[in-house]
Amino acid sequence: xxxxxxxxxxxxxxxxxxxxxxxxxxxxxxxxxxxxxxxxxxxxxxxxxxxxxxxxxxxxxxxxxxxxxxxxxxxxxxxxxxxxxxxxxxxxxxxxxxxxxxxxxxxxxxxxxxxxxxxxxxxxxxxxxxxxxxxxxxxxxxxxxxxxxxxxxxxxxxxxxxxxxxxxxxxxxxxxxxxxxxxxxxxxxxxxxxxxxxxxxxxxxxxxxxxxxxxxxxxxxxxxxxxxxxxxxxxxxxxxxxxxxxxxxxxxxxxxxxxxxxxxxxxxxxxxxxxxxxxxxxxxxxxxxxxxxxxxxxxxxxxxxxxxxxxxxxxxxxxxxxxxxxxxxxxxxxxxxxxxxxxxxxxxxxxx
Amino acid sequence: xxxxxxxxxxxxxxxxxxxxxxxxxxxxxxxxxxxxxxxxxxxxxxxxxxxxxxxxxxxxxxxxxxxxxxxxxxxxxxxxxxxxxxxxxxxxxxxxxxxxxxxxxxxxxxxxxxxxxxxxxxxxxxxxxxxxxxxxxxxxxxxxxxxxxxxxxxxxxxxxxxxxxxxxxxxxxxxxxxxxxxxxxxxxxxxxxxxxxxxxxxxxxxxxxxxxxxxxxxxxxxxxxxxxxxxxxxxxxxxxxxxxxxxxxxxxxxxxxxxxxxxxxxxxxxxxxxxxxxxxxxxxxxxxxxxxxxxxxxxxxxxxxxxxxxxxxxxxxxxxxxxxxxxxxxxxxxxxxxxxxxxxxxxxxxxxxxxxxxxxxxxxxxxxxxxxxxxxxxxxxxxxxxxxxxxxxxxxxxxxxxxxxxxxxxxxxxxxxxxxxxxxxxxxxxxxxxxxxxxxxxxxxxxxxxxxxxxxxxxxxxxxxxxxxxxxxxxxxxxxxxxxxxxxxxxxxxxxxxxxxxxxxxxxxxxxxxxxxxxxxxxxxxxxxxxxxxxxxxxxxxxxxxxxxxxxxxxxxxxxxxxxxxxxxxxxxxxxxxxxxxxxxxxxxxxxxxxxxxxxx
Numbered sequence: 001x002x003x004x005x006x007x008x009x010x011x012x013x014x015x016x017x018x019x020x021x022x023x024x025x026x027x028x029x030x031x032x033x034x035x036x037x038x039x040x041x042x043x044x045x046x047x048x049x050x051x052x053x054x055x056x057x058x059x060x061x062x063x064x065x066x067x068x069x070x071x072x073x074x075x076x077x078x079x080x081x082x083x084x085x086x087x088x089x090x091x092x093x094x095x096x097x098x099x100x101x102x103x104x105x106x107x108x109x110x111x112x113x114x115x116x117x118x119x120x121x122x123x124x125x126x127x128x129x130x131x132x133x134x135x136x137x138x139x140x141x142x143x144x145x146x147x148x149x150x151x152x153x154x155x156x157x158x159x160x161x162x163x164x165x166x167x168x169x170x171x172x173x174x175x176x177x178x179x180x181x182x183x184x185x186x187x188x189x190x191x192x193x194x195x196x197x198x199x200x201x202x203x204x205x206x207x208x209x210x211x212x213x214x215x216x217x218x219x220x221x222x223x224x225x226x227x228x229x230x231x232x233x234x235x236x237x238x239x240x241x242x243x244x245x246x247x248x249x250x251x252x253x254x255x256x257x258x259x260x261x262x263x264x265x266x267x268x269x270x271x272x273x274x275x276x277x278x279x280x281x282x283x284x285x286x287x288x289x290x291x292x293x294x295x296x297x298x299x300x301x302x303x304x305x306x307x308x309x310x311x312x313x314x315x316x317x318x319x320x321x322x323x324x325x326x327x328x329x330x331x332x333x334x335x336x337x338x339x340x341x342x343x344x345x346x347x348x349x350x351x352x
Numbered sequence: 353x354x355x356x357x358x359x360x361x362x363x364x365x366x367x368x369x370x371x372x373x374x375x376x377x378x379x380x381x382x383x384x385x386x387x388x389x390x391x392x393x394x395x396x397x398x399x400x401x402x403x404x405x406x407x408x409x410x411x412x413x414x415x416x417x418x419x420x421x422x423x424x425x426x427x428x429x430x431x432x433x434x435x436x437x438x439x440x441x442x443x444x445x446x447x448x449x450x451x452x453x454x455x456x457x458x459x460x461x462x463x464x465x466x467x468x469x470x471x472x473x474x475x476x477x478x479x480x481x482x483x484x485x486x487x488x489x490x491x492x493x494x495x496x497x498x499x500x501x502x503x504x505x506x507x508x509x510x511x512x513x514x515x516x517x518x519x520x521x522x523x524x525x526x527x528x529x530x531x532x533x534x535x536x537x538x539x540x541x542x543x544x545x546x547x548x549x550x551x552x553x554x555x556x557x558x559x560x561x562x563x564x565x566x567x568x569x570x571x572x573x574x575x576x577x578x579x580x581x582x583x584x585x586x587x588x589x590x591x592x593x594x595x596x597x598x599x600x601x602x603x604x605x606x607x608x609x610x611x612x613x614x615x616x617x618x619x620x621x622x623x624x625x626x627x628x629x630x631x632x633x634x635x636x637x638x639x640x641x642x643x644x645x646x647x648x649x650x651x652x653x654x655x656x657x658x659x660x661x662x663x664x665x666x667x668x669x670x671x672x673x674x675x676x677x678x679x680x681x682x683x684x685x686x687x688x689x690x691x692x693x694x695x696x697x698x699x700x701x702x703x704x705x706x707x708x709x710x711x712x713x714x715x716x717x718x719x720x721x722x723x724x725x726x727x728x729x730x731x732x733x734x735x736x737x738x739x740x741x742x743x744x745x746x747x748x749x750x751x752x753x754x755x756x757x758x759x760x761x762x763x764x765x766x767x768x769x770x771x772x773x774x775x776x777x778x779x780x781x782x783x784x785x786x787x788x789x790x791x792x793x794x795x796x797x798x799x800x801x802x803x804x805x806x807x808x809x810x811x812x813x814x815x816x817x818x819x820x821x822x823x824x825x826x827x828x829x830x831x832x833x834x835x836x837x838x839x840x841x842x843x844x845x846x847x848x849x850x851x852x853x854x855x856x857x858x859x860x861x862x863x864x865x866x867x868x869x870x871x872x873x874x875x876x877x878x879x880x881x882x883x884x885x886x887x888x889x890x891x892x893x894x895x896x897x898x899x900x901x902x903x904x905x906x907x908x909x910x911x912x913x914x915x916x917x918x919x920x921x922x923x924x925x926x927x928x929x930x931x932x933x934x935x936x937x938x939x940x941x942x943x944x945x946x947x948x949x950x951x952x953x
Binding site for chain 1: 628646649652710713717718766786789793796799810813
């Protein structure tokens with residue numbers, strides 16, 4: 001397979017996965033904050049094609065779960081009434097991509113009998129809907145955080161590499177300082193200074209800005225390395241000889257050379273920043289309840305009783321696996337592509 | 353949870369029970385088993401109950417390390433729990449019956465004017481080091497409890513009518529306590545005042561080192577008490593080992609001297625989940641203060657242990673609004689919020705919208721009770737059963753809000769918002785303790801309940817200390833959820849919650865004058881019950897207090913968790929109570945059924 005096809009394949013996978021999360025309203029059967037207080041910790045429902053009497057049905061169906069007597073969280077299937085799944089059904093209001101109002105959902109059931117494909121949480125909220133909507137928060141935080149980091153990293157790395165001298169020393173020592181900072185504790189401290197009530201949007205932006213700010217040191221070092229070697233190449237020297245300005249050289253000759261390293265870094269950083277958002281939300285510093293993110297969905301696992309009683313509460317952790325695979329595949333395809341272009345090894349840098 | 357409790361207790365001691373009026377009372381111990389004579393000097397107390405077998409070791413986990421073994425300075429829950437097994441008081445409250453019974457004092461008499469309490473000491477008492485006890489030890493103990501330089505947390509309880517009580521010795525076995533004013537709690541007062549050994553502590557007291565003495569690392573021979581167990585070994589960071597006090601003054605009905613156990617071991621296990629794991633693995637014999645979730649985990653995997661739901665405890669959880677008078681300081685935004693909060697109809701509407709049954713079911717897994725007043729069903733003697741248990745009604749909530757001038761409007765996206773009479777949207781935040789998952793869950797449920805009224809509520813989990821600081825000191829908050837657990841069932845233990853001058857009067861603490869008429873009425877009633885003799889009279893007064901609270905909803909009472917405990921099947925005489933210490937209250941009677949080897953490890 002050629003490098004290009006490999007790259008395209010991973011890109012398609014990622015676009016598809018992000019598309020599902022972006023259109024969470026359509027794929028999720030319910031509103032992620034809607035509580036169903038009669039059904040806390042409902043296990044994932046089983047979808048049947050063959051009913052209790054051995055008859056085959058073309059339309060998938062499920063049996064509603066009913067609470068066992070004198071129990072809080074033990075359910076059993078009520079085989080008396082089968083509820084068929086409905087596709088392209090009307091349900092809770094949502095806005096597709098936060099713009100287009102709609103009520104259309106990929107699937108659903110009746111109003112009385114709700115379907116929980118991945119179970120429900122402590123408040124009877126649909127776990128599948130929460131994972132999909134939570135992905136919006138976590139992925140967007142990852143993408144934006146990585147964007148901020150790369151922007152900062154590229155600017156600082158280019159400045160340090162291009163100008164050299166004391167500026168280089170200063171910026172690189174600062175980078176080392178940032179790498180050494182205990183940023184998790186820093187974040188706790190920062191949170192304490194902020195006003196008591198932050199809206200979900202503010203909390204989200206805080207996570208993005210903070211994770212973005214602390215991560216710039218590594219890409220900055222890489223970019224500096226590239227710039228150091230590129231600025232000594234003949235065509236750059238020639239351009240400078242013709243009187244090109246610093247800004248022109250950086251923009252037209254040096255920046256394009258760093259594109260490969262930046263792209264590969266992006267593919268590596270996005271999952272890292274998703275993970276950072278999850279860590280923060282897990283510790284209660286992310287978006288507040290009742291909003292969901294992959295991190296605060298996992299937060300309930302801090303309790304031993306949840307850990308040993310409700311296995312479906314682990315599922316949000318699985319949701320990140322395809323995304324991470326996609327990004328890592330993309331990163332390796334990008335790296336292979338860039339090394340294919342640089343067979344002469346002229347620049348002498350490694351993108352990792 | 354632990355933090356909350358220890359805080360409550362400390363503050364209750366710190367803020368004195370004040371103001372009494374004249375009343376008379378006379379009472380002596382009666383209806384209790386006759387002490388059994390073992391020899392001429394000794395008069396032991398015989399306890400009814402299952403006859404046990406001696407020997408063995410009981411291992412219990414403790415949420416933290418005890419800071420001290422000194423009853424004069426102990427304020428943290430672990431210290432108090434340990435001291436409870438090592439010390440004894442003159443008159444004791446039976447945690448099961450919630451009534452007083454003789455302890456170091458074999459009987460007592462209260463004069464007709466209620467000012468003089470005459471206590472007769474049990475003859476033949478000895479400290480755990482064998483040193484005999486007499487009235488001078490009691491005099492010494494109360495002298496140090498009252499000494500201001502010691503800062504004993506119990507000191508304020510001994511200031512009655514603004515004056516410290518005085519203690520006199522009539523003879524080596526008889527003491528007279530004199531009060532400046534009559535005191536409604538009567539002999540319950542003596543519970544919690546451990547009698548200290550003068551022969552060991554007088555020297556440090558004179559040297560001014562009393563408050564520092566008796567750290568957990570004290571050598572066992574420099575420590576003595578009157579409780580069922582005495583100090584044996586302390587391993588920092590790991591455990592505290594107590595051994596049987598051979599001089600203990602209680603026996604069973606067959607005359608066997610108690611306690612049955614040879615050793616009582618407290619393991620320091622910091623987290624609730626770790627305590628569950630230790631109990632599951634059999635390392636500890638007893639587990640208390642269980643949350644409902646862990647309780648059901650243990651109940652499901654039962655392996656050789658008994659889980660017990662002792663019924664509703666005394667803890668009440670409540671939502672409260674910031675009704676403080678903040679003068680010129682607050683922003684216009686906050687002043688407007690306070691206008692809603694001050695409107696009784698607004699508070700009643702919130703109360704009507706709260707789904708208490710869902711709280712009991714989802715937070716406590718059904719192991720709790722919904723509350724409409726501060727007194728839980730667990731407090732059988734004082735609960736006012738006449739308080740209406742209004743079911744959740746959004747209809748009533750909407751009517752109340754409409755009457756108060758609020759209105760609704762629906763935005764284009766279908767979201768309904770409640771607007772105040774001036775047209776501002778109703779939004780506020782609820783603080784909860786981040787270390788208490790139960791209360792955070794309550795807040796999340798209430799958030800959803802109130803969303804249905806169009807109120808936009810944010811839940812803010814805060815570290816417990818800073819939450820208390822905001823509620824009682826800086827007063828920078830809109831609303832909060834807290835819980836209080838009285839250490840005694842008597843209404844007096846909640847005195848500084850209901851008095852408008854009280855430090856735990858959460859919605860508006862430490863007022864110089866009651867700011868509303870109903871708060872003034874509560875003040876009056878609480879002061880009256882403090883100085884009134886007789887349970888029936890006091891109960892009438894306290895019923896009225898509960899009624900006023902239910903009407904005005906300064907606190908929106910939510911729910912009370914059951915006391916959930918567990919013990920190995922081999923532990924006998926296991927009778928959990930709803931008062932602390934839930935299981936160890938009868939530690940002298942606990943024994944190991946199948947012989948000591950069962951529990952040693």
